[in-house]
Amino acid sequence: MLTFIWAQDEQGAIGKDNRMPWHLPADLRFFKEQTTGKTIVMGRKTYESLGKALPNRENLVLSRSRDLRLSDAEVVHEVEPILARAKTEDIFICGGAEIYRLFMPYVDRLIVTKIAATFSADTKFPEVDWSKFTETSRMENKKDEKNPYDYTFVTYVRKKPNQ
Ligand SMILES: NC(=O)c1ccc[n+]([C@@H]2O[C@H](COP(=O)([O-])OP(=O)(O)OC[C@H]3O[C@@H](n4cnc5c(N)ncnc54)[C@H](OP(=O)(O)O)[C@@H]3O)[C@@H](O)[C@H]2O)c1
Incomplete structure (x- = not known):
């Protein structure tokens, strides 16, 4: 199964100056829970943003550079x-x-963290044809002392699986 996992603000922003625009530890924990033991794929710029491979996962980095x-x-x-x-x-x-x-x-499945805020950004999540996906789960979370914004984990699956 091919899954996208990402976090976005209310306007679809995902990055600024090759970094995440926010600090939301609960989302980092959720990402770790979802991906540990799995294979993760990222672009060369995101790898550079992280500065290293993420532990306990097989890391694949896409680049055109041979x-x-x-x-x-x-x-x-x-x-x-x-x-x-x-x-x-x-x-x-x-x-x-x-x-x-x-x-x-x-992509077969989308797992998105929707952050209830708007940030200055230079990178947005691409357009999705939502008519092709069905929401299968939603977990709403309130801000707390460590997480300064409300945020919701939402999962969608493709209506007709890719064969
Ligand atoms: N909010 C989130 O969940 C989230 C998640 C991830 C990243 N981000 C943010 O997103 C931003 C980075 O995104 P980005 O779109 O600028 O860069 P990116 O997708 O991380 O990486 C782009 C690079 O991927 C390689 N690439 C692209 N298409 C390819 C192809 N067809 N074949 C082989 N390699 C290919 C190229 O590397 P080469 O130049 O080496 O050829 C290209 O420069 C940062 O701000 C980061 O913090 C946010």
Whole structure:
């Protein structure tokens, strides 16, 4: 199964200056819970933003550069090997915008954290044809002393699974 996982603000913003625009520890914890033990795929810019591979997950980094070598992640140049693997295992696409756009035709499931705030941003989540997806779960959370915004975890699945 191919899953997108991301967090966005009320206007679909996901990044600014190659960073996340907010600090929301509950979302980082949720991301860790969802992806630990799985294979994650990210664009080269998101990898640079993190500065290292994420532990306890197989990290694949997409780049067009044939010279790129990473000590802690596998560099991948095409979509096809990732699509092939998604037929038999859980693959999580973790951004950024270019990589979500690249896999949009193939994604089976969307897991989004909707943050109830608006931020200055330079990167937005790409357009989704919501008519193709059904909401299957929703968990609303209130802000607290560590998490300064209300936020909701929402899952959607594609109406007709990709075969
Ligand atoms: N809010 C969230 O959940 C979330 C999640 C992830 C990232 N982000 C944010 O998103 C921003 C980064 O997103 P972005 O769209 O600028 O960059 P990105 O998607 O992380 O990475 C773009 C890079 O991916 C590679 N790439 C793109 N298309 C490719 C293809 N067809 N084949 C092979 N490689 C390909 C290229 O690397 P090369 O240039 O090396 O060829 C390209 O420069 C940051 O602000 C980050 O913090 C937010």
